[in-house]
Amino acid sequence: MTESAREFDPETAHPMVKEVMERSQQNLLACYQCRRCAAGCPVGEETGYITPDRLIRMIILGDRENALNNQLVWRCVSCYTCGTRCPNDIQTARITDTIKKIAKEAHLDPLKPKVAHFHDTFVNSGIRWGRLNEMEFMSFFELKNTLKDLKRMKFKAIYDELMSKTKLGLRMARRKRMHMGFQSAKGRGEIKRLYKKTKKKTV
Amino acid sequence: MDIGYYPGCTLHASSSLYDVQSRRIFNEVGINLKEIEDWNCCGATSAGKVDDFLAVAMPARNIGIAEADGFSEIVIPCSACYSRTLVVQKRLEDDPLLKNQINTELAKKIQGTIKVSSILEVLLTTVASGELAEKVSQKLKGLKPACYYGCMQTRFPYKVPVPDDVENPQGMETVLKVLGAQSLDWNYKTDCCGASAAVNDEEAALNLMTRIMKDAVARGANCFVVTCPMCQLNMDSYQDKICQKHEIKERLPVYFITEMVGLAMGVSVEELQIDRHFVDGSELLKELNII
Known part of the structure; x- marks a missing residue:
């Protein structure tokens, strides 16, 4: 469970909420727990008791452990319903995005490794060639998942994943929805150079 | 232009x-x-x-x-x-x-x-100027589309000017009206299909798609119309799976808005490549004598 406000410790709470507010550019302190976000969250049923308002509360209380590792952060589908309906314009999807990055920097194992792999692989593929090649991207993504499952000896999971993705692949191929060609952007170096520059600055 | x-x-x-x-x-x-x-x-x-x-x-x-x-x-x-x-x-x-x-x-x-x-914004300018209506040679009578906008047409993670109603957008309905189709009112037009979760968190995505499908069927829709390729691929390719699981008999083709416009202009199914759908897109059109 989350920590109680009675155990609030400003020493630990302030750095956490400050970091999240700065990086997400969202004013978490404006949340007055009306729970309009919770009512509209489409994955509310999948995230246990954690809805956007709960996540914001955890961060304000400095409950770092639970804030960095919960179902909402990893199952948020970025539909932006919470932020669109929030009377104080707090976009929680940008908070869950920020938390994902903080958790990665802290070398925490993501609760949903497939979600983390997906986004990492997507961006890597997009940057590598300047354009996303669906087949290349999906191959890397599946490879990463398989390796992770192999390490944990989850053979049944590997089999199920292979079967379901092969089935989907075949159905896509039959409808010519599988793209075998290759696409790239010649100027992709511009983005790579910019990215390198910013990395140097922050390190 | x-x-x-x-x-x-x-x-x-x-x-x-x-x-x-x-x-x-x-x-x-x-x-x-x-x-x-x-x-x-x-x-x-x-x-x-x-x-x-x-x-x-x-x-x-x-x-x-x-x-x-x-x-x-x-x-x-x-x-x-x-x-x-x-x-x-x-x-x-x-x-x-x-x-x-x-x-x-x-x-x-x-x-x-x-x-x-x-x-949609560009299509709506052709509606306003009357140019779209001039090109309609085949009214889409009998189609009862559930216009499905998904997330990204009206909700943004940053304050930007939104050209349509955030909770009840009408862009697609306006275009379809010119084409002769009467869209339905329904509850899930701006709900999320799960997007990439279909691949990385399938259970969550299938639950979302099921709710969308059930409401469209309950309202009497005979197809979806979308603008988002992610929504199209998800609702189209996973439809059999969710319908089998939840014993839904109906199958609704998931058309791009451009397919609707093309058909109304008299462009053929082959040229529009509607044969690349997972849920057959031609059967319904034949039934309604649109093609």
């Missing part, structure tokens, strides 16, 4: 039918979609989860290219690409320092003055 065009990766790959259709139907109303040169991936929603700077830099380069190519407007049919590009344009307008920083490496510098339009 020439207008800048950003197809995005998907329209050059699994949803290339949407690319073909978009070019074809706009050509019909005298709008020439000119693909901007050497565009790159917009980063979609993934970039924001991995690196804040990349999430801005990736779409930013495309804005610079479109402006340098001399366009005053760019149309982006894919909802995710549209959302990312619109958001980044506004972010750079609000943060000139960031804009300058990005411009240092770009061969084609960003001004930030171009109009970023969704496919």
Whole structure:
């Protein structure tokens, strides 16, 4: 469970909420727990008791452990319903995005490794060639998942994943929805150079 | 009239039918979609989860290219690409320092003055001018579409001007009315299909798609109409799976709005590539004597 406000410790709470507010550019302190976000969250049923308002509360209380590792952060589908309906314009999807990055920097194992792999692989593929090649991207993504499952000896999971993705692949191929060609952007170096520059600055 | 065009990766790959259709139907109303040169991936929603700077830099380069190519407007049919590009344009307008920083490496510098339009916005201008109505040769009588907007057409992670009603958009309904189809009122038009969760968190995504499907069926819809290639692929390719699991007898074709416009203009199913759907798209059209 989350920590109680009675155990609030400003020493630990302030750095956490400050970091999240700065990086997400969202004013978490404006949340007055009306729970309009919770009512509209489409994955509310999948995230246990954690809805956007709960996540914001955890961060304000400095409950770092639970804030960095919960179902909402990893199952948020970025539909932006919470932020669109929030009377104080707090976009929680940008908070869950920020938390994902903080958790990665802290070398925490993501609760949903497939979600983390997906986004990492997507961006890597997009940057590598300047354009996303669906087949290349999906191959890397599946490879990463398989390796992770192999390490944990989850053979049944590997089999199920292979079967379901092969089935989907075949159905896509039959409808010519599988793209075998290759696409790239010649100027992709511009983005790579910019990215390198910013990395140097922050390190 | 020439207008800048950003197809995005998907329209050059699994949803290339949407690319073909978009070019074809706009050509019909005298709008020439000119693909901007050497565009790159917009980063979609993934970039924001991995690196804040990349999430801005990736779409930013495309804005610079479109402006340098001399366009005053760019149309982006894919909802995710549209959302990312619109958001980044506004972010750079609000943060000139960031804009300058990005411009240092770009061969084609960003001004930030171009109009970023969704496919609906451009279609609606042809509705307003009457040009679309002039081209309609085949009314889509009998179609009862559930217009499905998904997330990215009306909800944004940043304050941008939204061209339609956020909770109850009417853009597709307005276009379809000109084509002779009466859209239905329903509850899930702006709900999420799960997008990439279909691949990385299937259980969550299938639950979302089930709710959307059930409501459309309960309202008596006989098809979906969408603008987003992700919504199209998800609702189309996973429909059998969710319907079998929840004992839903109906199957609803998931049409792109461009397919509706094309059919009403008399363009053939083959040319529009409607045969590339998972749920058969031709059967219903034959039943209703549209083709």
